[in-house]
Amino acid sequence: MTGRRVVITAASAITPIGHGRKPIIESLVNGKSGVATLRDDHFVSRFIHSRVYGTVGYPIEYDFSRQHRKTMGPVSYYACQVAKEILEQAGLPRDFVTGGRLGIAFGSIHGSPTVQREIYRIFFNAGDRESYQGIGAVDYLKSMVHTTAVNISKMFGITGRIISSGTACTTSSQSIGYGYESVKYGLQDAMLCGGADEYDTTTVAVFDNLLACSTAFNDRPGETPRPFDRARDGLVVAEGAGAVMLEEYEFARKRGAEILAEVIGFACNSNGGDLILPNLDGITKTLQLGLENAQIQPSDVDLISAHATATKMGDIIEAQATGRVFGTSPRVAALKSYMGHTMAACGAVETVLTLYMMQEGFIAPTLHLEEIDERCAMIRHVQKLEETPVKTAAIQNFAFGGVNTSLLIRKLT
Amino acid sequence: MTRQEIEKEIRAIFLREFEVENPEPDVNLRDAYGFDSIDAIELLMEIEKYLGTELTQAEKKKAMDIRTLNQIIDYVQMLADHRQTESEKN
Numbered sequence: 001m002t003g004r005r006v007v008i009t010a011a012s013a014i015t016p017i018g019h020g021r022k023p024i025i026e027s028l029v030n031g032k033s034g035v036a037t038l039r040d041d042h043f044v045s046r047f048i049h050s051r052v053y054g055t056v057g058y059p060i061e062y063d064f065s066r067q068h069r070k071t072m073g074p075v076s077y078y079a080c081q082v083a084k085e086i087l088e089q090a091g092l093p094r095d096f097v098t099g100g101r102l103g104i105a106f107g108s109i110h111g112s113p114t115v116q117r118e119i120y121r122i123f124f125n126a127g128d129r130e131s132y133q134g135i136g137a138v139d140y141l142k143s144m145v146h147t148t149a150v151n152i153s154k155m156f157g158i159t160g161r162i163i164s165s166g167t168a169c170t171t172s173s174q175s176i177g178y179g180y181e182s183v184k185y186g187l188q189d190a191m192l193c194g195g196a197d198e199y200d201t202t203t204v205a206v207f208d209n210l211l212a213c214s215t216a217f218n219d220r221p222g223e224t225p226r227p228f229d230r231a232r233d234g235l236v237v238a239e240g241a242g243a244v245m246l247e248e249y250e251f252a253r254k255r256g257a258e259i260l261a262e263v264i265g266f267a268c269n270s271n272g273g274d275l276i277l278p279n280l281d282g283i284t285k286t287l288q289l290g291l292e293n294a295q296i297q298p299s300d301v302d303l304i305s306a307h308a309t310a311t312k313m314g315d316i317i318e319a320q321a322t323g324r325v326f327g328t329s330p331r332v333a334a335l336k337s338y339m340g341h342t343m344a345a346c347g348a349v350e351t352v353l354t355l356y357m358m359q360e361g362f363i364a365p366t367l368h369l370e371e372i373d374e375r376c377a378m379i380r381h382v383q384k385l386e387e388t389p390v391k392t393a394a395i396q397n398f399a400f401g402g403v404n405t406s407l408l409i410r411k412l413t
Numbered sequence: 414m415t416r417q418e419i420e421k422e423i424r425a426i427f428l429r430e431f432e433v434e435n436p437e438p439d440v441n442l443r444d445a446y447g448f449d450s451i452d453a454i455e456l457l458m459e460i461e462k463y464l465g466t467e468l469t470q471a472e473k474k475k476a477m478d479i480r481t482l483n484q485i486i487d488y489v490q491m492l493a494d495h496r497q498t499e500s501e502k503n
Contacts, residue, residue: 066431067447067449070452133461136455137458138451138455
């Protein structure tokens, strides 16, 4: 089934290694980690064994009026900020933005846990009317699973379709993929796509209790996570947001938009089985389907942005699947090594970082990859900064629940 | 509770909770300041705190037709007077 060509005309991210293009590129080039000591939440953080967190440790100047702030939890601040930035970058006319042909695909793993926590605190302590009144009229709007997407629609008057995936770590890679399909098949002419997640210790606690979090580097947070490295000991949860603007190619070209790259393929499938364990066959199939959808060969891909969370089995299975499908031709970089796992945001953040590298002509190495685990050695790891053109890239993401995605982008020549 | 006292308190609530400074008394609050249904619910909670009593569902529903600051003041005055009357009866 053929469709229209889809291009990316704007990109931005709030990450532990910087906000926006310049600081992020500087961090990638200089090998700077955004992992810091886990902040105290005065709640469960004191019980968590993993003391590291991918932290947005710099101020962000928000310029949102109260009319918009009143329905926004912290996750929507991140989401609306990156949305604002890519709307400004893309320069779409106001009548187009509000006219129904621009849609939104944006999500988070579970709305705003900060707001939800306050609701539950009241719920479990409610014994009188005064505490009951502490549940605000807008708490649901701030914390519901599609809060990011609808706060973006409200703030900018966007009236097209809303897609709000909540598939954990594939949330925003699905956002971009489903946005791509929406434009490709003519359902929308443009889609604002991305994902965000706020500082949240309950997510850390879940992974910590699954023994999936990094703990061996608590005294050296800047040295973890370590994807594909023999000394890796688990993932590091992080906060952040990423977004891209997708447009139909002819529409973007005619209005003179800067085209950052073309989205050439997307695939999503599920393992149909265990909800936690990585699945070699499922992931292999996803990567194959992505290439088929893009109608390219494995050797056409120059760079793979691996999901690579730095868990023991996850990295091994991903390396094996990647090796099966791509062999040793494309370079493989694990961008979570710089900032940890930004959860719902990771697919979009990693797409934005890949776009930056594509534009600048370099590949950032997988940070802390000092000694490659021999069980992950069948792919072409990047261990030092490489100045090289990147024409075609694949962004791989996998989620709890057994959801897998593969997104393929290509630089226009 | 005089009308002036109520007006002073309502204006303070508008500034503190809704970031609206010195609202015009007879303009449509939605048109002029973007005061919407979410704000209306929050305002009712503030009025309950100010009066120190819970509003009945019927009283709250009456507030849904309010459009201006003067109408809010009238509404709070009516609630306060009603509570004063009930208190004197008892």
